[in-house]
Amino acid sequence: MNTHIRPLTPSDAPAYKALRDDMLRRAPTAFTSDHESSVALAASEFAPRLGAPASGLFFLGAFDAAGQLLGCVGCERAQRRKERHRATVLGMMVAPAAQRQGLARQLLAACIAAAERLPGLRQLDLTVTAGNDSAQRLYEEAGFRAWGRHPNAIVVDGVGYDKVHMLLPLPTLIRAAP
Secondary structure, eight states: OOEEEEEOOGGGHHHHHHHHHHHHHHOGGGOSSOHHHHHTSOGGGTGGGTTOGGGTEEEEEEEETTOOEEEEEEEEEOOSGGGTTEEEEEEEEEOGGGTTSSHHHHHHHHHHHHHHTSTTOOEEEEEEETTOHHHHHHHHHTTOEEEEEEEEEEEETTEEEEEEEEEEEOTTOOOOOO
């Protein structure tokens, strides 16, 4: 698949919202956000979150040759001083027509590479819904390791789903205190 990955900007908000709304509808257990709340938001409400790398928040988008957004992933750095060494990977999504073609792997690699360039960042965290084996395998292949499980972290249609917590130490990991 011929794609181009680049940081999303506020002008990408309509395409981002359309992809996000569709994915939240198609895979409600894969995300913490819900479709009903998302569709009620205007695309302009997402614009401030796009193109804000100075705040430690960025989203990368994968675009086809025609400029259509096929997938995206975000990374949000913790804001508290004692937590600024870590960031959370969030919002990994790939449009159904572009799935199973390695796009999620490319997006994740680009996200990790971008995170490694942030001064002082030492680790990436994420959560994945337990039972989403293909997503968990993707993260494990990128070097993430599971470290815990949050029972009933989300509830969809009255059913609780656990979230698996995963961690990727970045190459410049600081030593842990004894």
